[in-house]
Amino acid sequence: SQELEQSPQSLIVQEGKNLTINCTSSKTLYGLYWYKQKYGEGLIFLMMLQKGGEEKSHEKITAKLDEKKQQSSLHITASQPSHAGIYLCGADGGGSQGNLIFGKGTKLSVKP
């Protein structure tokens, strides 16, 4: 079955710095999702990637799915305290439709 590995597990950056979070799969990714979660709250959808080489941006957050569709990266430019939270990638877990799985998440802290 599919597994999603996220790196790093946690990240502390100074406000204004750029950062990258990675999501790697053991199998081809179909419908790769990125979500953000603030402590104690639900998940906020950021973006979804489907095609190899696809890149999407929302405000200062850019996500890309590599050509082989086995790795996705999430890049934040000029980080702000509002970017702090847990970032999770999700994808098809394989086996049957509906098996939507997630990585363990990357905890991002932004120091003012």
Next chain:
Amino acid sequence: NAGVTQTPKFRVLKTGQSMTLLCAQDMNHEYMYWYRQDPGMGLRLIHYSVGEGTTAKGEVPDGYNVSRLKKQNFLLGLESAAPSQTSVYFCASSYMWARAEAFFGQGTRLTVV
């Protein structure tokens, strides 16, 4: 538009007690999911449903049962709660499989003592 609503938001159970968590969505979505979230473990899929009357096991189904009698509702049951089931539970729904956003509820914080 309410989206995905989970009931209750908080609950404390004694070991051995039973309870049902309710997830309701008003978006006419076919797919619904139940996850648990524990520190350092991310979101783990418990059970999911691809339509009314259907359910399937996810990664960690033991100790839980589900039902999807109505398209808009997905119930998660704990027949005999154990401390290991202390967690935050999230429900989600989506319109299409792997081609559409999954919408999440706000979570249910369950403590089993």
